[in-house]
Amino acid sequence: MRRSRWLVLLACVVAILAFAMPASAQTAPGAPGIDSAWTSGAKDGLGTSTTTGSKVWYTLGGGILNEVYYPQADTPDVQDLQYMVSDGSTFTDEEKVATSHEVRLADSRSLTYQQVNTATNGRYRITKTYVTDPARATVLIRTRFQVLTGGPLNLYVLYNPSLGNSGMGDTGATSDGKLVASDGGVADALASSIGFSAMTNGYSGTASDGFQDLTAHHALTNTYDSADSAGNLVQTAQVPVGTDTTFTLALGFGGSRADAASTAGASLAQGWDAVAGSYQSGWHDYLGSVNPPPASVADPALTQQYLTAVMTIKAHEDKTYRGAFVASLSVPWGNAQNGDSCCVAGYHAVWARDLYQMATAEIAIGDSAAANRALDYLFTVQWRSDGSYPQNTRLDGTPVFGSLQMDEVSFPIILAWQLGRTDPASYGKIKASAEFISHHGPSTPEERWEEAGGYSPSTIAAEIAALVCAADLANADNDPGAADFYLRTADSWQSQVDNWVYTTSGSLAGHGYYERIDDNGNPNDGHQVGIANGGGSWDERDVVDAGFLELARLGVKAPGDQHITDSVAVVDQTIRVTTPEGDVWYRYNHDGYGETQAGAPFTGQGVGRLWPVLTGERGEYAVATGHQDAAQGYLVTMGGSANAGGLVPEQVWDRQGANGFTFGKATGSAAPLAWAQAQFVRLAVSITAGHDIETPSVVAHRYVGG
Structure with a gap:
């Protein structure tokens, strides 16, 4: 009699946990997802290191990261990467839509761009600073997330890779605390300096898409360990944050998922200050090696425009x-x-x-x-x-x-x-x-x-x-x-x-x-x-x-x-x-x-x-x-x-x-x-x-x- 009651109790507990916890599936459904696209050609920032060994370029527009190029400047691999913000119950914001955007050079003598996005509802601010690792094919995003009013809030990374010049050929998975993806001979890995508290893979525009899940439920209610069929991959991860949290995202690239993961991890291990310092020193040295700005750009605004043009070329x-x-x-x-x-x-x-x-x-x-x-x-x-x-x-x-x-x-x-x-x-x-x-x-x-x-x-x-x-x-x-x-x-x-x-x-x-x-x-x-x-x-x-x-x-x-x-x-x-x-x-x-x-x-x-x-x-x-x-x-x-x-x-x-x-x-x-x-x-x-x-x-x- 006691054993029978224990089995009934155990069944109830399992049922309650199954209802309360997000569903998990080995492989995401919905492949290949909706058609892919690129992003607006109107970039308001871009960067790469001055070194030849780090074969990665980033571009910015509309308050977010968009096309990233690797391993050559004619090979885009990313549609976009942005944040999602939610209170877990009543709203979910898409960063590029729900914020006002500012962009500026964090360092006047290097292509170190900074985006400051403030929620139109006044509840939070996201400050992102971008460099690439001069020693590796990694884009680093130093992020400060501030809750301005009405916390606590949850922060998610929404990432849409388009590897190897193609938006429909990607597969992805969760691996050792990172999100990894590949298409042919190009792979990437997304990692965080403070880790992720949840991760999922899915297909754009379908029920497995993290964007769709967050928009509908204000939380990740369905998480998938992998998306094994080629398609328009979307990867989503929750970043553990408080009211004022600073962390670094690393988006690393390589010829395989293992290589990309190793690259991203090595850049994070070196630390933001060291990588950013090396990146900026490379640009400082380059500007020091060419002729100084001519007298026609003596006005400070024109001087900065001139230096930016020189670096951009x-x-x-x-x-x-x-x-x-x-x-x-x-x-x-x-x-x-x-x-x-x-x-x-x-x-x-x-x-x-x-x-x-x-x-x-x-x-x-x-x-x-x-x-x-x-x-x-x-x-x-x-x-x-x-x-x-x-x-x-x-x-x-x-x-x-x-x-x-x-x-x-x-x-x-x-x-x-x-x-x-x-x-x-x-x-x-x-x-x-x-x-x-x-x-x-x-x-x-x-x-x-x-x-x-x-x-x-x-x-x-x-x-x-x-x-x-x-x-x-x-x-x-x-x-x-x-x-x-x-x-x-x-x-x-x-x-x-x-x-x-x-x-x-x-x-x-x-x-x-x-x-x-x-x-x-x-x-x-x-x-x-x-x-x-x-x-x-x-x-x-x-x-x-x-x-x-x-x-x-x-x-x-x-x-x-x-x-x-x-x-x-x-x-x-x-x-x-x-x-x-x-x-x-x-x-x-x-x-x-x-x-x-x-x-x-x-x-x-x-x-x-x-x-x-x-x-x-x-x-x-x-x-x-x-x-x-x-x-x-x-x-x-x-x-x-x-x-x-x-x-x-x-x-x-x-x-x-x-x-x-x-x-x-x-x-x-x-x-x-x-x-x-x-x-x-x-x-x-x-x-x-x-x-x-x-x-x-x-x-x-x-x-x-x-």
Whole structure:
């Protein structure tokens, strides 16, 4: 009788515990989960160590950590990582939605970004500081969680990996107090310096998703030890916190889960102070190794903008393929881009044109070693045996978009001349490219905006400058016959450029002006040009951009040439907008590459917005014409277009605030655009120098004189 009563009591206890405790299952259900995506291209912070051994990059946006790149700068592995806050019974907040965000550099001379997120209901504050371990592939997040009123509160980490460029191929598990995940040859591990009190793995948008569980129940009521089927993995962990708790998260990467876990653990064992100190010292040493900021940025805000730009450019160089600087550590409008087709949508690829812009900025700051690495990369990875270069590539040289742009064949030659590369091996590459230009130009399959072919003022300027530079290098390598051929071709094209692209019958002014592009070199025939991205079809005489300024910047024409000054007036009245930060220009009129009319992300059709890099180009033109005050104003405008983290974007909003955007500030395209950061640096140095430092003197002496 007593034994029977004991068994009944035991059964009741088991039943009560089963009801009270979270359910646990070995494997999470719901695979593969909903479709994955990336995040907005508008980053307001990024970082990596200056060391080559730590092959990891972090990016920030909207108050949280988003794309993390490993082991190369063209391989995103994370959608996002943020916190969730709950009282356990009445509410659960998602950090990026329920807080106001501040972002700043915690150290003015390193890419140590800090995010301060304060709950809109006033109940808590989360302060996060980011570095990467210079000795390992680990992102460290120093976190302070403060309950401001109404505690106690519970804190959870919500992590969505997208390993190996894919959002749908991840599996994950709980292992030795860490959350680990893998996809092919890439793995990661998430650990905390104070441990986790609960952990779970699941699939996004399903019942096993920790976000769904917390939102519905304000606690983790279902925990799963593993998610073994490939899918859109979501991992969630509770961090044991009080009313004011400081701890460190480590997100480590490796070729296996064990390697990643070891990496994260080693970084935590070294401690935040040691790792952060080493990280910051590396950046301090780098800034100490280059030229000090020029006088044009004496204002403290501009000084900080300049230093941030210098560091940001360096951060875009890969650590395996040295000299390969990606265009941006971002996916433009990534929140509307499928996470399994990142490589087409993202800017984490190498364009020879963007690489040239960054390399010339490196020369400007006194880091010619970096510029030489860039040229070496172009010669060894992107250069083709016929002398051409692809439109863009992954870091290993695999083409992405697949077209060809003649300015990108030209810029490596100009860079080689600027670096004085006269060695026979370099000249062999230069000669093949000069021959390619001579026999395939001046028309181009695509101009610099990558959307139309024909005769482009900006492309022709680059081709002419490249041929003159190639001739100078040919003479240095005792190849006078080639030098003579390149000069004769360059002179012929320089004498004809206006016949090809300067219309005298366009409707935009009562005088002539340069077109954006002409299909056949007859600028008065009124042919139609198709505008990509839903921009329609227009008379080519009525579509203009400021690309003709390359004729002056590269020394092909005098800055005061009447055709240039007349064209400046046309673009100002057609594609200039005065923002609260100053004058900024569209790429060209009728552009379709930007958010939709209603402000939705660009997914193929939209409305082109304003590009701060064009303000920088106008600033260089002002320097060339002796208008230093105007050039300084354009530098200030570029700086004003940057976000709170000091990153100059690809595009800024073009009208009074609407659709969640701020007039003159970043859209969802890409921030930073490394080209824009480089343009800011080069303009600052040119203003102080009193001349455009990038203009090849050998070209200007031939066509402008002096």
